[in-house]
Amino acid sequence: MTAARSTAVTRVVDYEPEVGAEPDVPPSRPRRPAALRIVAPRPADGPSARFREAAAFADAALRTVLEVIDRRRPPTQLRPLMPTGLADTVTARARVAPAGRAAAVLRATRVQACGRCEDAFEVAATFSRHTRWHAMACRVELLGTRWQVVALHIG
Incomplete structure (x- = not known):
């Protein structure tokens, strides 16, 4: 049996083409936009107050994470979030x-x-850097009276 890994953030393999590289698309097959996925309708009364709180927290927390990685914010601002x-x-x-x-x-x-x-809520997000798009995901949980990011994956 091997020891369990205790990595909190995992890096996703970079599989994007080089910037400026054109994908191989045969001339007989034009590019089509991806099909839209049908999502179940929301309840008539809309999202709950807790859902709105979690969504607002997740948005602010993920923006803070990106700004810390870009060195636009000090790392100490992550302490209350996770x-x-x-x-x-x-x-x-x-x-x-x-x-x-x-x-x-x-x-x-x-x-x-x-x-x-x-x-507890799972959050999927996309962010862009110049012309490239990336994904990130996290889990936010209500711990006591505060929301916290308890898991984070950045791609």
């Missing part, structure tokens, strides 16, 4: 990120409750 080990991992990633690159911009987030009691 556990110390996770904040240290994000800070370490910020140290190895190249300076002077284009700023990351959070583009969209999607929040989904993990259960009926709505004390």
